[in-house]
Amino acid sequence: MDKLKLRRDLLRARASLDPGQRRANASNIRETLLDQPWVQMAGLVACYWSTGSEPDTHGLVFALWKHGATVILPVHKDDDDLDWAVYDGPDSLKRGRSGIMEPIDTRRGVDAIRTAALVLVPALAVDRRTGVRLGRGGGSYDRALARVGPNVPTVALLHDGELIDDIPAEAHDQPVRYAVTPMGLTSLM
Template sequence: MRAAKRALRDRILAARERRDLLDHTASAGGFADGAYRAPELQRATTVACYVAIGSEPGTGPLLERLRRDGKRVLLPVLKADNDLDWAEYDGPESLGYGRFGLMEPTGPRLGVDAIAEADAVLVPGLAVSERGFRLGRGGGSYDRALARVPADAFTAVIVNPEEVGAAVPVEPHDRPVRAAVTVNALHRY
């Protein structure tokens, strides 16, 4: 199982690295449009999201749109044990570098259970299956965080269109999401 996940991760990461930088940058606004196709996100007052880095689908325009719409935005702070603490996002100037080059909010930490306050949770992933199981980077951070999210919260993974419908190996600890956000599209499970 772990070897299958590792092979799929390697294949997707290599494909992401081959993406044209201009295409990658231009598509970031499309992910915001795709996310806003969900009425649950439009109605949400608190949204947990993340700051994309490297070849991850861009979240910058989405974060700014959420703020502009008056939503409280929570971003993760990676802890030493790979669990996720949370802090509020107050714009790009409120970010600093964390472990592994991650961009994290520099404000007060709210604790690992703060994600339970979110009406909508948008998480990173490398791929998502037809049943909503996402493939992460292998640290288990988001599976732990998703376990703290109330059952009625809207959860979605942000991926490139070609990463939807992948044959993602599933382990007992894996948590499914309700949707996948791609450029200008929302796929429900």
């Protein structure tokens, strides 16, 4: 199956989820992550501010921050690479160039993700055999994941049914080590 068709099918399935199911999914994902000791101990967490039909991260970002983690969120650069800035509560965000909320804090540079103890990334799907994630096609997160150390937990957040077999992989695709769905955590590598 080609990536474009797979993306369309997955986005269509996400769009069909009712708001109550999306809220329940976000809650289950948040609680699964917050129960992990390696999440609880992560001092610097790279995450993202969800949008549209993605599993909602707003409550997760807030909870991580309230529990004392420093949370950095991406700021999309003009070249589609990701800069990073610190989240400092709900009032520390503004709408960015692509309509996604971004921190107003000082930009830390594209290499700031190198210092994260935990990296949470969006995905439309993840291959359960290889950990390859299917993103939106811009390559922003593949570039960011290439900067992450080999022992840092990288986690894709998914709805049920998005942990699948046989995602077409290209040379630039970066795998993740874990996937979290509303059903729980799956180790991939």
